[in-house]
Amino acid sequence: MDEVDYKAVFQALPGMVALLDTDLIYVDANDDFQRLSGRSREQLVGRYIFDVFPDNPDNPAATGMSNVRASMLRVTETGERDAMALQRYDVEDPGNPGHWEERYWSPVNAPVAGPDGKVAYILHRVEEVTELIRVRGGAGGDSRARILEAELYTRARELQELNERLRQAHAREREVALALQEAMLPAGRQVGDHRTAVRYRPAVGALNVCGDWYDLVDLVGGNRIGVSVGDVVGHGLRAAGVMGQLRSALSASSRVADGPAQALDVLGRYAHVVDGAESATAVTTFIDFDARTIAYSSAGHPPPVLVHADGRVEFLDQATDTPLDARPDPIRRPQAATAYGDGATLALYTDGLIERRREDIDVGLGRLADALVEHRTDTPEELADAVLLELLPPGGATDDTALVIVRL
Template identity: 45%
Template sequence: MTRLDYAAVFDAVPAGCAVLSPDLVYLAVNRAYEHVVERPRGRLLGHQIFDVFPGGPSGQGVQELRASLERVLAEGDVDVMPLVRYDVQVAGRPGLFEERYWTAVNSPLLGPDGRVACVVNRVEEVTSYIQQLRSAGAADERSLADKVEAAEAELFLRAQELQEANRRLRRARLRERQATAAARAALRQQQQVVADTSHDLRRPLTGLQTRLQVALSDPQADSRQVLHAALQDAERLGDIVSDLLELARLEGNTPFSTETVDLSALVATELARADLACDTAVDITPGIVVEASAVRLARLLSNLLTNADRHAISMIHVKVYQRDEQAFIEVVDDGAGIPASEREAVFHRFYRRADARRRDPEGTGLGLPIARQIARAHHGDLHIADQTSGTRMILRLPCASA
């Protein structure tokens, strides 16, 4: 079979075609394109399209063509220009332009990486058709002039309708791509959750299975000790499942009842209830009230205090205050601190820093993700702020309306 010379095929295509780089520089043109634009390829190749064809004084055609080419480069989709006036400068007569009308189709040419490598600009001049409409004859000049004007108006109207349809189609394609990207991100997140959950459940399950096998195979084993260890593994499994269910409810925006809660009093109660190993310094502004679920806020505070106690060297500072219409709780420990690069990661489920695994191998890595989700479910937020030493957690919640 004879191999095709694709360069020769491109050159012989009867429609005027040019290949433009992402910078809109001419890379190739065929003979039909040379003919329709009345410029030899030597004056085109290596030059930017708008340098060769600056357009007429109004600049309208330039704006429309540039917008079309930029859409193709940005979106990777074909863009149709059904009718555009784009005046062409008379060769050898700088500043003198001829009125020209065109239809154009701009198509992306994708590279191996899927990105737009260049744009194929196919053009057809329709100036003669427009001129024929304008000079349809003199026998009935007024009547024909009216018909020509009506035809021109109809033609431009249909062109505008087609352009609007193109715009709607582009918006629909953009929404489709965004929805697809969101679905893929959700799938990746779900797959990661499944992988993380499997990893975190495997250890207590393995421990439980091993202990029971030992109890069955060794009649001399201390059954009380084995059962106690098995119970700990089962409790750990229960904690993980409970935390995962709570996260699922929070992330699913499951409705929950709220009440007016004295945040200052709640913090004081949770501090008194917490069995903290470190000394605690407290600065609580009294009477700060929020609209919230007291049970969930108590869990949030418990998670923050437990986390601070786990990482502190000797001291935890707790501060409650109000600024404008926002309530704030700061929990600061004097531990090693968290690098800025990891401050968001600690709010990802099952994420545990190496030092945290060493200090508390039984932790689940779900406490801080749950705390942040509780804050956001109450239209607030939880983040880690800059601190000279240690870690500074700041909880923000909207105050209850007066």
């Protein structure tokens, strides 16, 4: 069978189709796109989409550019196709600069993955529907078609206004949830000669404030601290509120528990009576600086990472159990311990740091281990910044991320 010439297929696709990179620069455009847009391939390829097709400056209500840009960014960030609502997007006549033609479009944006599985390109398919909703020809036009045009345009504007109100409401909720999270999460601190660094990065998008949390507490008896991270399923104010309840409960139980497993036992029982705590996860470590040991227990959470001074990596995964509320009658959770030497580094984190769509979690864990080893001689603050820079997507992650670094 002869090899398919996909470049020729792309050019022959019916309808307007263009390919852009993640910076929204045109990479290619098929014949129909060039013909119907009135732009040659040379006028498109290598140029930013909104330099080629800006909003009509004579229409102060124009929103086409911002709507298309938001859709393409959603595709880049989520890796999912985005079908847009009907758009009015006027186009400047290339043969008559300053003259804008009223046009209506139905766009769909789809991701194209690169060899690494990440979004490398955006396939931008557009159907022009101007003739369906606008009748040319002045007074001789069909009155029913004019009524349909007016109705469709009115409904499109109403939908845009509703979407804007929803966006503003979600943005306000996001601000309140972030403020609540920041108020409840402790700042990093120095414990004796041992320094820590903490980071919290909210998810991208107004709807995606989640319930990630971390905690550091002084433990009774000896030179010990408890370090924990956790993750509540859900978004917005409700998730932030549940996060606060679980964090406070684990903080209190850690101070009186005989070990991390018992602290999670207590937290699991408490999670059963907290609405919204379903499937919540947590991991807690008790660090004894005098004995140079770390005791740990995990309730369905990704394992902490211990990087020894010589660069050896140890995942603390020998005491992993189900999420907090998984059992109606909780049983004692497992607990394990490990030793460390001077100069070791402990990292606890939430899954937003390592998980990526359509990627095995082991790939993310390996990426985290490599970053921790490479920067293990940096200060905790420098190390935390380097890890976030190397692991989080440039535009931000679609899930919250919490990170705690402890220099042992």
